[in-house]
Amino acid sequence: MMLSRKSEGTMSQPVRLLLLKTFVRSFLLQTSWNFERLQNLGFLFMILPGLRIIYGSRIPEEVLERHKDYFNTHPYFAPMVAGATLRMEATLAAGEDPQVDISSFKKMVMAPFAAIGDSLFWGGVRPLAAIIALFMAAQGSLWAPLVFLALFNLPHLVCRGGGLLLGYFGGLRAIESIQKFHLPDLSVRCKEGSIILLGVMCAYLAHKGCNLQDIPSCWGFIILPVALLFARFARQGVSSMFLILVTTTSLLALALVF
Amino acid sequence: MSIVLVRVDSRLVHGQVLEAWVPSVKADCIVVANDGVASNSFQRTIMQAAVPSSIKLIIGTLQETSHILSSTDLLKKRVLLLFDNSNDALEARRLGVSYPKLNLGNMHSSAGTNRYSCTIALDQDDIHNLHQLEEQGVTIVAQCVPSDREQGWHKLVRTGSW
Amino acid sequence: MLWVDYVFTGTLAMLAGLDRVALLQFMISRPIVAAPLAGWVMGNPLVGLEVGALLELLWLGRLPVGASIPPDDTQVAIGATVLALSMDPLLGMNGMPVVILCLLTAIPLGKFGQLFDRLARHANGLLLKRNSALASGSPAQLERLHLLGLINFALASLATFAVILLVGTLFLYNFAPLLITAVREAGLSLQYSFTLVGAAVLLGLINVTRGTSLFCAAFVGTLLVLWLR
Numbered sequence: 017m018m019l020s021r022k023s024e025g026t027m028s029q030p031v032r033l034l035l036l037k038t039f040v041r042s043f044l045l046q047t048s049w050n051f052e053r054l055q056n057l058g059f060l061f062m063i064l065p066g067l068r069i070i071y072g073s074r075i076p077e078e079v080l081e082r083h084k085d086y087f088n089t090h091p092y093f094a095p096m097v098a099g100a101t102l103r104m105e106a107t108l109a110a111g112e113d114p115q116v117d118i119s120s121f122k123k124m125v126m127a128p129f130a131a132i133g134d135s136l137f138w139g140g141v142r143p144l145a146a147i148i149a150l151f152m153a154a155q156g157s158l159w160a161p162l163v164f165l166a167l168f169n170l171p172h173l174v175c176r177g178g179g180l181l182l183g184y185f186g187g188l189r190a191i192e193s194i195q196k197f198h199l200p201d202l203s204v205r206c207k208e209g210s211i212i213l214l215g216v217m218c219a220y221l222a223h224k225g226c227n228l229q230d231i232p233s234c235w236g237f238i239i240l241p242v243a244l245l246f247a248r249f250a251r252q253g254v255s256s257m258f259l260i261l262v263t264t265t266s267l268l269a270l271a272l273v274f
Numbered sequence: 275m276s277i278v279l280v281r282v283d284s285r286l287v288h289g290q291v292l293e294a295w296v297p298s299v300k301a302d303c304i305v306v307a308n309d310g311v312a313s314n315s316f317q318r319t320i321m322q323a324a325v326p327s328s329i330k331l332i333i334g335t336l337q338e339t340s341h342i343l344s345s346t347d348l349l350k351k352r353v354l355l356l357f358d359n360s361n362d363a364l365e366a367r368r369l370g371v372s373y374p375k376l377n378l379g380n381m382h383s384s385a386g387t388n389r390y391s392c393t394i395a396l397d398q399d400d401i402h403n404l405h406q407l408e409e410q411g412v413t414i415v416a417q418c419v420p421s422d423r424e425q426g427w428h429k430l431v432r433t434g435s436w
Numbered sequence: 437m438l439w440v441d442y443v444f445t446g447t448l449a450m451l452a453g454l455d456r457v458a459l460l461q462f463m464i465s466r467p468i469v470a471a472p473l474a475g476w477v478m479g480n481p482l483v484g485l486e487v488g489a490l491l492e493l494l495w496l497g498r499l500p501v502g503a504s505i506p507p508d509d510t511q512v513a514i515g516a517t518v519l520a521l522s523m524d525p526l527l528g529m530n531g532m533p534v535v536i537l538c539l540l541t542a543i544p545l546g547k548f549g550q551l552f553d554r555l556a557r558h559a560n561g562l563l564l565k566r567n568s569a570l571a572s573g574s575p576a577q578l579e580r581l582h583l584l585g586l587i588n589f590a591l592a593s594l595a596t597f598a599v600i601l602l603v604g605t606l607f608l609y610n611f612a613p614l615l616i617t618a619v620r621e622a623g624l625s626l627q628y629s630f631t632l633v634g635a636a637v638l639l640g641l642i643n644v645t646r647g648t649s650l651f652c653a654a655f656v657g658t659l660l661v662l663w664l665r
Contacts, residue, residue, distance in 0.1 A: 048585035215654025250640030
């Protein structure tokens with residue numbers, strides 16, 4: 017089976033099938049996550065349909081073997097790695113030289129992509145989307161969960177789908193070009209946005225609290241040092257569970273005493 | 275220039291370094307001392323793509339490292355120095371990079387290694403290298419992320435593998 | 437509470453639990469989504485929204501990275517919603533104080549989620565180790581092996597949900613009538629403390645240079661405008 021470059025432009029039937037199956041299976045990347053090799057079997061699971069299309073029903077043992085190794089990256093960036101890997105496997109199967117050893121390619125990209133994805137999605141997009149949704153939830157709007165899902169999953173799915181296409185059709189060159197998106201800087205912007213919105217949210221709550229107590233809003237400034245103190249605790253590794261339980265218990269005790 | 279952290283980490287530039295160590299030690303420059311990466315333009319580009327523009331990333335061979343560290347570019351920088359393995363850490367010292375303390379982060383298992391903690395697996399060469407470093411006056415500690423407890427590496431090795 | 441409610445919420449608990457790591461990762465596992473869904477299944481999405489909004493920030497800053505496992509806020513969210521909605525038929529109690537009481541009951545039980553999650557991941561490891569298929573199996577065998585992980589993660593989610601529901605119901609059935617007056621007395625301060633602690637923890641964990649100054653500037657600016665307006 018040939019999956020050569022002439023199939024670009026109009027995608028041939030097997031290529032379309034390969035990409036679709038890989039995309040769907042990328043949602044199951046971490047199903048067998050384990051402490052020994054993390055996502056290794058998940059990655060193999062994701063590219064198996066592609067390998068079957070490339071090699072037919074008898075996939076060479078050494079091909080399977082190299083994809084059983086330790087693997088761990090950000091789940092949303094795994095399709096890009098899978099795309100490029102399948103492109104290289106296809107090149108290799110066609111008897112050409114993929115330029116880079118496939119195993120070392122996976123080892124080279126997994127840690128940087130994990131770092132990019134962790135800070136972009138877990139550190140940047142998710143808090144930002146959640147805080148925007150919380151502003152809506154504060155109004156009692158049931159749109160809040162839907163807005164959160166939309167804001168988060170748009171970049172998520174673009175990353176999975178676009179990454180897969182980029183990796184498969186662009187290969188190593190395209191993966192190198194990820195630098196031009198400046199993703200780490202984008203995550204910094206998202207984080208800054210989240211922090212500003214958090215500040216606004218806390219100020220709004222402080223204001224609302226003062227109104228309910230019939231005291232001027234300037235008393236709300238007391239909240240600021242408390243928030244900074246808690247932030248400091250969190251940075252030193254105090255868990256949120258501990259903080260919330262201690263805070264609420266002391267409030268309950270105060271309420272009972274007075 | 276001041277070196278704020280020297281770390282052995284087989285994943286080199288990754289989440290633990292960027293999200294946990296860089297803010298904790300307030301580093302604004304990461305120096306990766308590794309011959310393999312320095313000679314591989316693809317890996318260098320990918321590594322650069324993972325680092326925000328507020329942090330300077332320099333990748334060099336072990337031979338170049340002491341030269342890089344003494345360059346005027348880094349005069350006011352707080353540097354985080356990364357090695358891939360214990361051998362590189364020892365070699366760099368021989369080539370004139372001096373540091374008082376070495377942090378062991380991730381050292382992955384392969385044939386011939388014993389696992390000493392969740393993230394550290396050492397073979398006989400590693401242990402030999404670390405002993406030599408220690409004889410040269412380097413304090414060696416194991417600490418994955420800043421919120422973990424710092425542990426002397428002797429304690430780790432004495433408690434045995436798991 | 438009808439038994440169908442438990443079946444439906446249990447199914448939701450399982451699906452949302454799988455979304456955390458094993459399947460999809462569309463973030464239906466976040467409290468802000470999972471709790472309103474649980475409420476909707478039981479006919480009152482607004483109570484779920486209240487639970488979700490109070491809970492969302494608390495563990496938002498904990499990154500699901502590598503081998504670190506945060507407490508299971510998904511099951512806490514769904515569990516607290518179900519508990520809150522079952523207090524009305526059970527004890528004739530409803531409203532915000534009940535929501536807060538149920539949350540405070542469910543949150544410590546989220547620790548069990550960490551435990552069960554870790555067990556599921558170890559079970560995955562054992563599956564691969566014990567089964568020589570990883571070394572010599574055919575691709576089809578490997579696929580089956582991989583999918584078996586779904587069962588481990590699903591069981592872990594269900595177990596957490598069951599513990600929160602059982603222990604929570606038992607506890608609340610006996611102690612809610614005692615505690616509810618204190619919660620009513622403390623009133624809004626409790627509700628606000630959730631958001632405050634959540635926001636502060638997130639501020640502490642988000643890695644941005646000058647994050648504290650940004651937060652302070654936004655806080656002071658907004659409060660000044662609201663005060664002097």
